Amino acid sequence: MPNLPTQARVVIIGGGVVGCSVAYHLTKLGWTDVVLLERKQLTSGTTWHAAGLIGQLRATANMTKLARYSAELYTGLELETGVATGFRQVGSVSVALTEERLEELYRNAAMARAFGVPVEELSPKDVKDRYEHLNIDGVSGGVWLPTDGQADPANIALALAKGARQRGAVVQERVSVSNIARNGSRVTAIDWQSEDGTQGHITCEAVVNCAGMWGHQVGRMAGVNVPLHACEHFYIVSEPIPGLTQLPVLRVPDECAYYKEDAGKIMLGAFEPVSKPWGMNGIPKDFEFDQLPEDFDHFEPILEMAVNRMPMLAEAGIHTFFNGPESFTPDDAYHLGLAPGTDNVWVATGFNSIGIQSAGGAGHALSLWMDSGEKPFDLGDVDIARMQPFQGNKTYLFERSKETLGLLYADHFPYRQKATARGIRRTPFHEHLKAQGAVFGELAGWERANWFADDGQERDYRYSWKRQNWFENAAREHKAVRENVGMYDMSSFGKLRIEGADAEHFLNRLSGANMSVPTGKIVYTQMLNTGGGIEADITVTRLSETAYLVVTPAATQLADETRLRRHLGTDRVTITDMTAAEGVLAVMGPNARSLLQKVSPNDFSNRANPFGTAQDIELGMGLARAHRVSYVGELGWEIYVGTDMAAHAFETLWEAGQDLGLKLCGMHMMDSCRIEKAFRHFGHDITPEDNVIDAGLGFAVDLTKPDFIGKAAVAARKDTGPKTRMVQFLLNDPEPLLYHNEPLLRDGEIVGYLSSGAYGHHLGAAVGMGYVPCQGETAAQLLASSYEIDVMGTRVPAQASLKPLYDPKAERTRA
Template sequence: MCNYFKNYSGGGSIGCNTLYHLTKLGMTNVILLEKHSLTAGTTWHTAGLLWRLRPSDTEIQLLAHGRNLIKGLEQETGVAPGWIENGGLFIASSKPRLDEYKRLKTIGHDFGVVSHVLTPEETKRLYPLMNVEDVYGTLYSPGDGTIDPAGYCQALTRAAKGKGAQVYESCSVTGIQTTESWAGGRKVSRVDTNLGSVKTECVINCSGAWAPKIGDLAGVAVPLTAMKHAYVLTERIEGIQNMPNVRDHDSSVYMKLQGDALALGGYEEHPVFLEQLGDDFAFSLYELDWDVFGCHIKGAINRVPVVEATGIKSTVCGPESFTPDHKPIMGEDPGLQGFYHGCAMNSAGMMLGGGCGWQLAEWVIKGRPSLDMFGYDIRRFHPNLIRNRKWVTERSHEAYAKNYSIVFPHDEPLAGRNANKGPLYETLLSQGCVYQDRQGFERPGWFLPGTMAPPLDYDYYGSYQIPKHANYVYKDLLGSDYTFDFPPHHKQNGEPVGHLYRGEFAFTLGKSIGYGYIRSLDNTPISTHDIKEGSYELEIMCDKVKAQVHTKSPFDPTNQRIQGHYRD
């Protein structure tokens, strides 16, 4: 068990939430160390949005926990976290985007998240100031809202200190000492600060964009990239009061209600990288680069035309940390026992802080989280990639630039490719292999005979004066994969595979939906009747389990879209 909790420049959302949940689980000998004051660094200037719908069941549960925590904090602590439940509205300008929203609605429904798909006319009635001429449909989540970072962190630390935790501000970490563990590796033994030293077996690095500096003190690499991230606050807008927060993903812009004004921000293709972060950059901001930010203003004006005639009251441009897959970095470092990561929230620290702090506290005390957190675990990255700055920077840029892109099942990155190739790479490539990337390793995805489609060096989508690739075959092939249906090159109906005929079907395993192949035992073609009436056995990790095929879908109740690789 860890003796102490350490947090450098981390008196922000994830740090305060972890402190709170550690004490909730009974660990009271906990210390939070903050170089400046609570919320310094990034948390103090965050937009504070909380959306309830995400494409992952784990993230929906994290958000639900955080939201429930926020709604009960004032009663528990007497400090209001500034929760405003004005709802959230996702804007779709195309059918594929609305299909994505319907998928979000479906998975959210499984976890009790109420949402509604609205027509353009219904959207206009809900948000009269909105331009809906180019709107295909919207998804409305009435339980979304916003949080005040100062009140939130104050409430969390008050509750934690009431249970025995200690919070030290103006306390700089100057070193992290290690000793040899019983297994021959390294383990944390002491934290040195400007106020003295603390013997401890546990350090949790919740330092946000400054996390790599703390990692360096312990000889641990933290694979994040710091970038400038901004929003602007408009002057007063008549009639905007009580409107829901808006995400127009196709225009890459969000519009957060701020009293009688709007906060406007988004994700651009050419963010500004931050090579160095000053240790005393606590409550400072950068000058806004309008050449970078201007695309968000155009998107906001298109969606809410009154913005064009509204002045800008203030600009907020600060440092944020982003990762190669746009997911936080959490869990115990595989190279240093007792050193935990709780950082790189990808501008989602306020809405994910409650859930991530809860799971991180369980990780520390119980040895593992109760949810499936592998997607956030530092161990998801190959050790060689963590220290590969070129790979980390390229992938972090692409994850940032594509943050509002539709999440298609078969998408592949263009950044950070060809880091590791197998001995048959060129041979398979010449035979039409279309490669997939899995943590920096190129693996065969599928074959298109007669085609050469190598992944090329990353062109940053033409940003930073880097020439954009012309006639990029691999990228064009990925474009045909951008569908929620079977891509054209997957539809080889009735073609034998080896000496077998296969039928493709959808199956569920727990809450996950996947695809597999049906094989007839006598090698005869599979019929529609076989698929519907057959008995099945799935082999999963060497275990065999009985299964049943369900051919109905909430999007296809009359079974009109059954398709597969089978013959009648």
């Protein structure tokens, strides 16, 4: 019979490696009254059959930092707990069979240098030297990461659990959570039931969902959305191979395969392009250390390629054919953080087959977040608040999961779009844009026109690390906006109506800029954290004495709404998501005013409608609201129109624009124009880690207004001067392309990396943005240095600027 307390500070649900890590790290911070409940036995869900690969390099600097933390933690766990983790730093080799994959690997190698991860590019001969058993026919090159390794997954979890117990945590097996009691936005208690039929009740201050592939189900129990789906994951283990000694981990992503030597045997695992979802009707209640039925036909194509690539597999027998489930999220990033709509339901689940290498860092980050109430650093990639409500739909998850497992080893081309579960959220202009040749991408479920195909041109992406098939299309769209007039759909951007007697006070408390402005004024601002870091990048339009419209990026609409709701306090305010209520057409370019004057009797002059103001207008035979603001650095307006009149508004503008040469444009154009103007992109250039002064956005903060979140930190940084500065870079060579994370060199030394990159069609070369450390330096000293960008191992000289390289005085937007 379990001996469980009746109250706890936190209850952790799930005893896999992640749940054990959360318990370990919370107790390390001094938390007491920590209870971890495991429905069966520790590690019995998916941890026990994980491959245990420990990679150091991830897609972003912070994810890399967390992966490296995991490796360091596992190294010391055995000394602390006496439980062997089996961690061995054997290194890893990744090989390419195509030139495109080689560019990806070499770009990753450059990124590794920027993140401080040891790395070495390999020729085919070097690959053979590092991994003698490999058939290098068709191999174009590779990458060596000496600090990568492998470990025993189950023992890591058991060591973490022991460490938590040693500091007072209660870790109880064979007890499942039967109910989660919730009062408003807070969970108050959980009910539990043991296998022997004993039942109990624990009141608690917080719950952490670490339930792995049960995470979706446990989320529903707590009233929160945790989108993930289980898929079958296959590997084989060979019979012992005579003379086989320790080898690096080997990845051959072009053949969907990874290889690991363990005790003289070879494990071959696969991430096949079309996977097999599992558990559509829920995970069986008695699932414990279970395997799924073999499906040799499904695995056979991978094995055929592997036998050719690793000839010794042809001689060795198969000792084990294993099929076990893993959980996958809609975007292949795990879920971490405080669940939207709640004040105390935390999530750490959905680890997409990288749970072992992620668990240490994820538990560390979540514990710091829970302890302080604020993210310890930028976790936007994995923050559960990025998930949209519809993404919990079972049919959606089933369809998307067929693709996400395979994407782990697919070519990670820039601008790659998901192919499954598409067409769910469409703007009011979708069919009009489609009829004109739009090629759509997807963000937060929204179908967005990314570029427009010419007549007779294929309406699809052809991916590459070089110039893709839409490069010239986007260049023409860019030219239209810079020289004439273009129109694009911004309906997917989030729109939150803030209304009530205290709306002005509320927004003044939450944002850096002053919201005490006249009706019709548009304010650009940021929501800050207590450290002066940027939690949201928004525009706020005052609609009336008591109402404002907050416009947010599509990807962060839910996160921004969640932040606003969590800080309501006693202010008399209502928050309404208006995103789907209005369509938005951006009309941008030197002839934007001429177009609007053709379709509306309203006055669009500087006198009547200066930059940064909005007005209600007549448009054709309907009504709309025109916001004079621009994210592309040109004269222009964003036209907000009710969805009932959206089609009419589009047709009216499109027809009137024919005489002017109006061109429909997409999101790729918007990105290339904004980077020429050095406009920051939230999530890349500005994050919760970036002080608003360092980001060059001090102009958007009013330190004279009463107290607001982050005010003291901003004032302090303004006094000391920036520690680092956001700098814009233009490559001297027009050929190379920039995306993000390319190393940034100052006077020959790596000092950082690009936070974003795109091609500047007007400036004539790729443009990047990135932070350069500059504490104690003047702007002149910073710019006196020489700068280079490392593009796939080649250092390309670049021009650096603190002012926008395009229209530095913003004369065009105010024309």
